[in-house]
């Protein structure tokens with residue numbers, strides 16, 4: 001598939017998506033959101049792809065937010081529609097994807113950029129990364145899930161402070177708050193993410209998909225995470241991946257999971 005705003009580098013068992021609008025610090029306009037949706041969907045449907053890494057092009061930014069130029073003259077109705085459509089197409093879509101998604105935060109992750117990183121399953125940052133939700137400085141609030149996912153990740157008090165001050169935190173602070181799992185020099189960011197992707201790729205993609213669903217269920221209103229876990233646990237016993245995983249263990253060999 002041909003994209004205008006993103007690059008997709010498909011390796012053997014994982015893929016790297018790069019948001020490629022460096023002159024706009026990779027700000028998310030509607031076209032980029034649609035392209036990201038299409039790329040994630042295609043990779044998720046590809047049985048060979050067992051993990052996805054998302055990053056930004058250039059050395060300065062992961063994503064500096066939603067494209068402010070695009071929504072500056074929006075009405076109340078258009079504003080609501082923008083958030084609803086974006087959440088559905090990209091942010092909720094990534095969070096609930098069956099294939100693990102790692103955010104490689106290589107610089108500024110602001111507003112929609114931090115919201116995208118938070119929708120990923122976990123985050124790794126380069127030591128120059130800066131994160132924040134500056135929306136209230138523009139007279140608006142985070143609209144791509146930031147008011148919900150930030151408190152889930154760092155706790156309500158820290159989230160309130162970050163949202164109210166509109167300030168940025170550095171990679172060290174982000175790691176201390178649990179927002180990122182690792183900090184590395186920029187040149188080591190993708191190699192580390194690929195190492196993590198390779199490790200993930202050795203495991204059962206079907207079991208991982210069930211684990212993502214069960215973990216996410218605990219953070220959703222009106223869903224019982226424990227009940228979802230029990231159901232998903234049972235379902236695993238009927239899968240070819242389970243047969244292969246247990247057989248390989250008993251035969252003292254490495255499992256070769258048939259997958260999705």
Ligand code: COA
Nearest residue numbers: 023024025027064065066067068069108110111112134135
């Ligand atoms: N939307 C649209 N364009 C953006 C953008 C965004 N969120 N963030 C950066 N850009 C554009 C700038 O307008 C500029 O474009 P231009 O060269 O055509 O004027 C280009 O990207 C480079 O940004 P610039 O501001 O010159 O870089 P800087 O190093 O001086 O500052 C930031 C970097 C990240 C501090 C600054 O760009 C910024 O504050 N961006 C907006 C962050 C934000 O509020 N995001 C939340 C949106 S809801």
